[in-house]
Amino acid sequence: MEKNPTGLKEFFRKRLVSLKRKPHMIPLVILGLAFVYYSFNLTQVSNTTALINGPHMGLTEFATMLFSVLSLVCFMNAFPHRKKVNIPMLVLMILMVGLLIYCDIYYGSRITVAITRAENQIDPTGKNIFISHTITMLNVHKIILIVGLAMVALLPVYTPMLKKINTNVNIEGNNNMSAIDISGEDN
Numbered sequence: 322m323e324k325n326p327t328g329l330k331e332f333f334r335k336r337l338v339s340l341k342r343k344p345h346m347i348p349l350v351i352l353g354l355a356f357v358y359y360s361f362n363l364t365q366v367s368n369t370t371a372l373i374n375g376p377h378m379g380l381t382e383f384a385t386m387l388f389s390v391l392s393l394v395c396f397m398n399a400f401p402h403r404k405k406v407n408i409p410m411l412v413l414m415i416l417m418v419g420l421l422i423y424c425d426i427y428y429g430s431r432i433t434v435a436i437t438r439a440e441n442q443i444d445p446t447g448k449n450i451f452i453s454h455t456i457t458m459l460n461v462h463k464i465i466l467i468v469g470l471a472m473v474a475l476l477p478v479y480t481p482m483l484k485k486i487n488t489n490v491n492i493e494g495n496n497n498m499s500a501i502d503i504s505g506e507d508n
Contacts, residue, residue, distance in 0.1 A: 337486060341483050341484055344476060345396075345400040345476060347472055348473045348476065349397070349400075351468055352393060352396060352418070352466070355421075355462055355465040355466050355469060358465060360386070362455070363382075366428075366458070368455075369432065369452050369455045370382055372443065372449065372452070375431035375432075375434065377427070378428060381424045381431075384424050385425070385428075388417045388424070392417035395413045399411040399413075414473075415470065418469065418470055421462075428459060429456060429459045432445075
């Protein structure tokens with residue numbers, strides 16, 4: 322008899338089985354990644370806000386953190402376990418991710434105004450290199466959010482595809498079920 326598969330192959334098989342049961346975890350992980358990425362770069366964003374001090378930059382930074390957490394909570398409530406999708410929570414989550422993208426665009430425009438203005442222009446190089454890192458981080462954050470929204474929108478498309486993947490474990494001896502005597506007669 323063949324043993325049950327173990328190791329790395331079994332690890333990936335189990336992950337695939339869990340994705341087949343809960344395909345909404347893919348966009349949740351992507352949106353969680355966006356939150357973690359922004360959080361890890363929060364020091365650069367705060368330094369940029371302190372240096373430029375443009376209108377509503379601090380509020381935008383705060384709103385990004387707040388809506389990131391709230392959008393994750395709404396997403397988890399939008400897909401309850403073994404129930405239908407909660408449409409109002411899903412709409413709220415989509416609106417919050419849209420606000421996150423708007424906050425990134427607004428914050429980036431405030432940075433652009435500060436480094437391109439005619440008087441008292443801020444140089445984003447040298448000791449202010451964190452400004453150019455913040456611009457790059459905002460662009461990457463927007464891309465991750467857009468990919469997350471796309472994965473939410475495409476959920477009805479790739480869910481049936483995931484369910485078609487064969488994750489059964491073939492064990493020798495299970496294939497010949499007709500050879501088993503179930504009559505109960507002793508010879």
